[in-house]
Amino acid sequence: MSAGAFELLKEKSGFREFRLLSNGMRVLLFPNRVAPVATFAVVYHVGSRNEAVGHTGSTHLLEHLMFKGTPEFDRAKGTAVAAVLEAIGARFNATTWFDRTNYYETIPSDALETALSIESSRMRRALLRDEDRVPEMTVVRNEFERGENSPFQVLYKQTFATAFREHPYHHPTIGWRSDIEGVATSRLKEFYDTFYHPNNATAMLIGDFEELDALAAIERHFGAIPSSPRPIPQVYTVEPAQEGERRFTVRRAGQVAWCGLSWRTVEARHADTPALAVLGNILGGGITARLHQALVEKSLALSVTVVPWQLRDPALFSVFAPVRPGVEPSQIEAVVRQEIARVAAESVTEAECERARTQLEAEVVFDRDSTDQIAASLSEAIAVADWEWYADYPAAIHRVTPADVQRVVLEYLHDDALTVGLYLPKPAGSEGAGDGGEEPS
Amino acid sequence: MSAGAPRRAPFAEAVRGRTLANGARLFVLENRFNPTLALSGSMRAGRLYAPPDRRLIASLTAGELMKGTARRTKLQLAEDLEGRAASLSFSSDASDPVGVDIGGSALSRDADLLFDALVEVLCLPVFPAEELDKEKKRLVGAIRQQQEQTSIRAYEAAMRRIYPAGHPLYRHKGQERIAKVEALDRADLEAFYRERYGASSLALVVVGDVDAERVLDRLEAALESWTAGPSPTFAAPMVPAPVPSSETVEVADKASADVVLALPADLTRTDPDFLACSLANSALGQSSLTSRLGVRVRDTEGLTYGIHSGFSATHVAGPFTISVTVKPEMRDAALASTLDEVRSFVAGGMTEKELAEEKSSRIGRFKVDLGSNAGIAAALDAAIYYGFGVSYLDEFPAKVAAVTREHADAAFARRVRPDAFTVVSAGTFGAAK
Numbered sequence: 052m053s054a055g056a057f058e059l060l061k062e063k064s065g066f067r068e069f070r071l072l073s074n075g076m077r078v079l080l081f082p083n084r085v086a087p088v089a090t091f092a093v094v095y096h097v098g099s100r101n102e103a104v105g106h107t108g109s110t111h112l113l114e115h116l117m118f119k120g121t122p123e124f125d126r127a128k129g130t131a132v133a134a135v136l137e138a139i140g141a142r143f144n145a146t147t148w149f150d151r152t153n154y155y156e157t158i159p160s161d162a163l164e165t166a167l168s169i170e171s172s173r174m175r176r177a178l179l180r181d182e183d184r185v186p187e188m189t190v191v192r193n194e195f196e197r198g199e200n201s202p203f204q205v206l207y208k209q210t211f212a213t214a215f216r217e218h219p220y221h222h223p224t225i226g227w228r229s230d231i232e233g234v235a236t237s238r239l240k241e242f243y244d245t246f247y248h249p250n251n252a253t254a255m256l257i258g259d260f261e262e263l264d265a266l267a268a269i270e271r272h273f274g275a276i277p278s279s280p281r282p283i284p285q286v287y288t289v290e291p292a293q294e295g296e297r298r299f300t301v302r303r304a305g306q307v308a309w310c311g312l313s314w315r316t317v318e319a320r321h322a323d324t325p326a327l328a329v330l331g332n333i334l335g336g337g338i339t340a341r342l343h344q345a346l347v348e349k350s351l352a353l354s355v356t357v358v359p360w361q362l363r364d365p366a367l368f369s370v371f372a373p374v375r376p377g378v379e380p381s382q383i384e385a386v387v388r389q390e391i392a393r394v395a396a397e398s399v400t401e402a403e404c405e406r407a408r409t410q411l412e413a414e415v416v417f418d419r420d421s422t423d424q425i426a427a428s429l430s431e432a433i434a435v436a437d438w439e440w441y442a443d444y445p446a447a448i449h450r451v452t453p454a455d456v457q458r459v460v461l462e463y464l465h466d467d468a469l470t471v472g473l474y475l476p477k478p479a480g481s482e483g484a485g486d487g488g489e490e491p492s
Numbered sequence: 493m494s495a496g497a498p499r500r501a502p503f504a505e506a507v508r509g510r511t512l513a514n515g516a517r518l519f520v521l522e523n524r525f526n527p528t529l530a531l532s533g534s535m536r537a538g539r540l541y542a543p544p545d546r547r548l549i550a551s552l553t554a555g556e557l558m559k560g561t562a563r564r565t566k567l568q569l570a571e572d573l574e575g576r577a578a579s580l581s582f583s584s585d586a587s588d589p590v591g592v593d594i595g596g597s598a599l600s601r602d603a604d605l606l607f608d609a610l611v612e613v614l615c616l617p618v619f620p621a622e623e624l625d626k627e628k629k630r631l632v633g634a635i636r637q638q639q640e641q642t643s644i645r646a647y648e649a650a651m652r653r654i655y656p657a658g659h660p661l662y663r664h665k666g667q668e669r670i671a672k673v674e675a676l677d678r679a680d681l682e683a684f685y686r687e688r689y690g691a692s693s694l695a696l697v698v699v700g701d702v703d704a705e706r707v708l709d710r711l712e713a714a715l716e717s718w719t720a721g722p723s724p725t726f727a728a729p730m731v732p733a734p735v736p737s738s739e740t741v742e743v744a745d746k747a748s749a750d751v752v753l754a755l756p757a758d759l760t761r762t763d764p765d766f767l768a769c770s771l772a773n774s775a776l777g778q779s780s781l782t783s784r785l786g787v788r789v790r791d792t793e794g795l796t797y798g799i800h801s802g803f804s805a806t807h808v809a810g811p812f813t814i815s816v817t818v819k820p821e822m823r824d825a826a827l828a829s830t831l832d833e834v835r836s837f838v839a840g841g842m843t844e845k846e847l848a849e850e851k852s853s854r855i856g857r858f859k860v861d862l863g864s865n866a867g868i869a870a871a872l873d874a875a876i877y878y879g880f881g882v883s884y885l886d887e888f889p890a891k892v893a894a895v896t897r898e899h900a901d902a903a904f905a906r907r908v909r910p911d912a913f914t915v916v917s918a919g920t921f922g923a924a925k
Contacts (some may be wrong), residue, residue, distance in 0.1 A: 085525045086500075088863035118781065126791070133781035138849045140856015159859045186794025189819075193797040196748035197817055200642060258863075304744030306636040338570035350626055353633045375633040406575045413577030413599055419526045421864035477745075 056270045064442040067262070071270065074278040076249035078269055079429070079438055081257045083422055089258030090422040091166040092155035093174070094430050096253075097246035099224040100149050100286055100363065106234050108226015109242050111147040112184070112191050116239065117154065118145070119183040121172040132169055139165055142423060147224050150363040151434030157423040160259040164268060170254070171272035174247060181236040188231060195225045202474045203356075205301055206311045206371060213299050214313055214367055214470040218290035248279035253433050258422035290315075290365065297470045302477050307353070307376060309474035310383040313369040314464045319361040319435035323462070325447040326455040327368055331359035332407035333399050333456065334370070334390065339406065341393075342370065345386050351378050363435045368464065380473050391464050398457035412445045504883040507872065508704040510712060514720040515692030518711050519872060519882065520704040523865055529603055529700025531580075531610070532869035533594035534877045536693035536724035540589040540808065542684060544658040546672055547586075552627070553681045553688075554584040554592045559623035562616040566623060573609060576602040580609055586651075589660035590726065590807040591877060597866065600701035604710065611714040614694075617685065619678045631673050639666045642750040643815070645741045646918035650754040653737055653914045654811060659729055661810055690721010695876045699869040731758045731809050734912035741918040749820045749919025751827060757812035757907045761805045761878050765903035768895045769803060771854065772904035775846040776837050777801030777814060788833050789816065795826040803907075807878070812908055820919050827915065835910045841901030855889045 057069040057078065069078040099110055117132075124132045136143045136156055143156035154173075156166045198204040208223040215221040225231070254273070256265055293315050317323050334342045335357025346352035352372035360366035370387050374380050418424045432441035500506065509519045537554065539547040558580065559566045573580060578598035584591065598606040638644045648663040655662040664672070694715075698707055734755040759769055777785040777800055785799045796816050804810030814834070818826045842850075861867045862885070875884040 083525070085523070086859075086863040088860050126787075131782070133779070134849070137779060137782045137853050138856075140853050140858065140860055142857065142860050157860050157863065159856050162856070186792060189794035189822075190790055190797050193748060193795075193817055193819055196819055197797060199747040202640070305640045307633060307640065337574040339567065339574050347630070348626065350629045353630055353637065373633070373637060375629065376636055406571075409575065410577045416526070416599060417528055417577075417597065420528055420530070420866065424864075 074249040077253040079255040090426040167272040250278040305476040308374040311472040315468040503885040530865035530869040531596035532873035533696040537688040642918040646750040646752040693724035753913040768900040
């Protein structure tokens with residue numbers, strides 16, 4: 052490596068952040084020698100947040116096409132990306148979410164070169180052929196359809212579509228069906244050429260490696276890729292404050308209703324994020340949690356999931372529960388509202404707060420058991436804030452007090468910021484309980 | 493580029509083991525890199541040992557262990573474990589008719605807390621009636637929820653068709669299961685626990701930042717007085733001859749349908765053909781992206797997001813299944829392509845290149861899977877559960893490398909006959925049915 056290829060920007064908690072001087076790519080290193088294994092990941096700062104009507108789902112469809120071929124890795128030559136990674140035993144995939152797209156591979160550490168050459172190849176040299184998009188579109192459409200089979204997914208997608216009207220969190224990462232079907236290959240190429248550049252990416256290497264060797268290899272593979280010819284476009288749409296409760300209902304055939312309550316909250320970087328995370332744990336983190344006790348232990352709901360969404364822009368605090376058959380969904384809504392009101396009026400106990408802090412802080416310790424788990428958590432942090440946010444998260448959680456938890460409930464979890472969603476099974480008739488609709492063909 | 497991670501001593505040397513007088517087997521591997529530990533274990537108290545008309549007693553007994561002991565209520569146990577970010581679970585389901593899975597994790601400072609809870613729950617459960625009532629209500633709702641899932645509906649209908657009633661892999665219809673749940677009471681669970689639970693089939697593996705001798709001493713002291721329990725032996729259930737059939741299960745309002753192709757396969761995890769069959773299956777259909785089925789049905793034809801095949805081989809010979817999700821209108825095309833690929837695979841076998849890639853993949857993935865405490869614990873637990881011993885982890889790469897193409901092709905073709913599949917589709921087909 053030429054000595055001046057990288058600039059060390061910062062180090063903290065075992066992480067070292069570099070900048071590749073030739074093109075601005077950020078590189079994050081975290082040695083963790085639990086085993087002769089490493090995870091290499093590239094996070095692109097582009098997600099469904101960067102899409103608009105007509106090309107919703109493009110980020111995700113593009114992610115699929117990134118497996119289809121580059122001049123070096125091409126199925127026609129017997130060097131398909133997945134086949135090459137499979138042959139070394141890699142655990143690999145790519146995922147797309149609101150704020151990011153990530154590509155990762157966990158590999159035996161002596162196979163790092165393979166991972167680097169694939170990721171550098173597809174950073175700027177993806178072929179993006181129309182003949183690949185056509186069959187892949189129907190693959191993605193089936194992925195969309197599988198999601199539509201799930202009441203939970205339908206409920207959460209509709210929740211975001213209702214709570215966000217202007218901001219692109221309105222549309223789901225998988226996209227709207229007609230956009231998935233209709234988007235042209237040229238539009239995907241344009242998207243690729245706008246966002247897939249080293250200066251819009253963070254590469255990370257976690258696990259078993261020598262720093263100097265690793266940096267030299269990263270420079271060899273990525274150093275010659277130029278930075279973007281134009282500045283990366285930024286999202287400037289801001290969702291205005293919600294000024295009143297919103298409600299929606301979805302009715303489909305089925306047997307079990309779902310109820311969801313979601314309040315508009317803050318962006319991940321906001322100082323109140325740790326208190327909302329602690330609140331989420333107190334309400335939904337395990338058997339001892341308040342909503343588990345009030346809903347599941349009282350046989351009103353089959354389970355309860357609490358999600359303090361942490362995204363780049365202001366997001367939601369959600370409670371979702373499948374309703375036990377025979378129970379009115381309105382009962383679930385009433386109990387959730389009561390429990391929120393109870394926190395607003397009486398706060399939470401120090402013991403509850405302590406349990407939540409312990410669990411959230413421990414999650415970060417457990418992350419370090421495996422390189423891919425650190426990479427996954429770090430990818431999310433980089434997407435919504437930055438790696439320091441992840442490094443500082445345990446300390447931020449540690450400072451949360453019961454008064455903070457009560458304050459964030461009063462500040463954000465009020466009716467004007469609430470979206471209530473119900474997924475209701477259509478009345479029986481077309482389908483009986485159990486296996487009534489079954490017949491041999 | 494690597495060479496940083498210290499070379500591990502062979503597992504056979506590094507793992508400390510102890511067998512107690514009552515038969516319990518304990519294994520500990522020190523791995524000091526992170527202040528955590530993973531627990532994995534097994535017992536033989538699965539559905540195979542339950543009365544044929546009430547198999548679910550086994551899963552409920554395992555699930556209810558954590559609902560209270562002679563010393564602590566469910567809530568007290570949860571407070572003690574959750575308060576320290578520790579977890580402990582017991583489960584048993586139809587995917588392994590013989591075993592009960594034990595899993596746990598903790599920060600290493602809380603190791604004793606986890607071990608004490610583990611032993612207390614195993615040895616002193618009380619199965620409180622009010623907890624079982626709650627669980628029955630939840631389970632009835634969960635079964636109804638499952639009836640909305642096309643994947644579960646297709647798989648269960650296929651198991652009903654290929655296995656006879658009474659076989660541990662036979663699956664009752666949802667309504668029948670609900671009736672069986674409602675008829676259970678705590679005496680059923682207590683009786684099954686008394687009959688089936690005991691130290692003789694218990695194996696526990698602990699991996700992480702612990703002192704091995706100390707852990708062995710503590711677990712031995714806590715478990716040595718536990719009853720040995722019954723012999724874990726069992727009569728292997730018969731493997732029925734395949735009788736091909738087809739069925740469409742109509743599930744309303746579903747955008748995606750599931751198709752399951754299934755046949756009873758004469759393959760257990762301990763069969764000398766297992767690795768050969770498993771490598772052949774990897775080439776055929778383990779990966780939606782790279783296996784033959786994935787390359788044809790997903791990558792080339794765009795008919796599905798996911799297509800997988802596999803043997804369900806435990807101590808009991810389970811089914812060989814291929815599952816594929818499709819837009820309902822594309823079912824017939826996907827099915828035709830799938831069967832076409834299976835026929836050509838069985839007729840022609842793997843190529844040498846495919847076998848070499850699958851071997852390299854399997855050996856590499858084995859290394860990757862041993863990259864965490866939980867991964868090592870799971871691998872050790874499986875090696876012990878199937879009677880291979882700790883050294884299996886050291887020998888595994890050589891065993892994979894030794895498989896020949898002739899062996900893999902013949903072993904696979906003997907078990908997977910393309911004309912023997914039962915095909916079940918579940919989804920919204922309407923007039924297309």
